[in-house]
Amino acid sequence: MLSRILVPMDDSEPAGRALEYALENHPDAAITVLHVVGVPSMMMGDAVGLSLEDDIGEAAANRAEPVFERARQLADEREREIETIVGIGHPARNIVNRADEYDAIVLGSHGEDRDRVVRRFLVGNVAETVSKRAQIPVTIVR
């Protein structure tokens, strides 16, 4: 029985489907949505922008809010509650580092495709890295 499930999300389509999948297939589990901000990119714009904020914690929470908003909406439609956590920096590492507090991870096959190759080159494919490194079961939703 999987009782604690981590669903890492960004604002992509597959991320939404991952949450829907988790909500529908694990009706009794406690679901935590993780969103990572300040992800490394070509010019490090997002990361540096965040680090220049006065209060990194608050700024990170604000940036994550739209993603959580959508996640709560998806949960509301199914009359479920979710928890949310903000991470900063490297998405795959954030996910893998938290894995020991959960029983399973459910995530989308690929994130937002703004600069597909660059993202792959710089941060790697998150789903691929997580499925290789996490010590708990990982479900990849297409």
Added chain:
Amino acid sequence: MVETLLLVGVVASIFVGFNIGGSSTGITWGPSVGAGIVKKTTAAAVMTIFVFLGGMTVGQNVMQTLSGEIITIDLTLSAGVAVLFFIGLGILVANIFGVPVPTSMTTVGAIAGLGLATGTLDYETIANIISWWIVTPVIGFWIGGIIGRYIYPEVNRRVTIETSEGPLLALDRRGAVPKPVLGPNTTWSEVGTTAVVLAIGCYMAFSAGASNVPNAAAPLVGEAGLDVNTAVIIATLAIGLGGFTIARRTMDSVGGELSDIPLLAALFVMVTASTITTALSYIGIPISLVMATVMTIVGIGWGRATRPITFREAVTRSPEVEDREIELGVIISEEEAGEPAPPIGEEEAEEVLHGSDLFNPRAVIKYISMWIIGPSMSTGLAYGFFVLFPGVA
């Protein structure tokens, strides 16, 4: 035959210049266009002018290195055209795979490959260039770090950059001769900041010209057939063309990303990167403007993320402060302790977000790897080519 080859060379040079125009206009004007201070067409026009000035003045020193000092012989026309093709190939790879391949370094690599194949490589020059390539990112990072830690927070407290609704300037048509007046919502301080933003953009455009015009122009200069002025003008026009066309996209992509950084910080980055690039171009070292820019950005972010200790505290050197300096991650948690709890849904209030997590060295190392792979590949390919076809050199 010679005319045809020269024409092919000019077309290759335009291709290179066009792409350089796209990428360098993007990083130079992206922040100010993103902030709504400069229009895209204004940006491209000003870019073209200052690229030309940079290429004609400081750029000559880089041109000298590329066409006359890396190899002990003069570049022939056919060799120059071949070198341009390798530069173009690097750009093509960069465009197709969306990875940042530094053009200046690819150029040096291609010429060095030619030198290796023909036994005319000047090792002293190339060693000098490579040592600057190693030192420059470190310098950029540290200057950025100092700015991020000590200078930016202070300046940010005192300066606000504002843009008002409506045009900056309007024309007063009441008199016989229309005279420019301030726009409906414009304040004098806004005029001042706009002037500063424009001036810094021009400076960066100048440094882009100094470092990048030679890549498109140098292979065709001298024995290859074109005189310096013609080559620079062709390169400038090509860069301008790129600035007016594909830069519309790069100003959104790269520039959009740079807009995630506050404009004030972006201005610090631009001044630092331009100064590094202009200074190195002045002493004849081909250098990538993007390299200096990225390292300064990362430096500022890192300096700030590991900061929360003010300069005054650091000077007083109380034992407690020394502890703080060592345990960087802890500082942020201390600072956040006094803050109100994060908004709804945050059960992990005790969880600490470490600013230093944003600057995972691996992200930067992957970037730096392109600065090694790019020139190495172009050296290898050019070497193989000129060994197989010795007649071309």
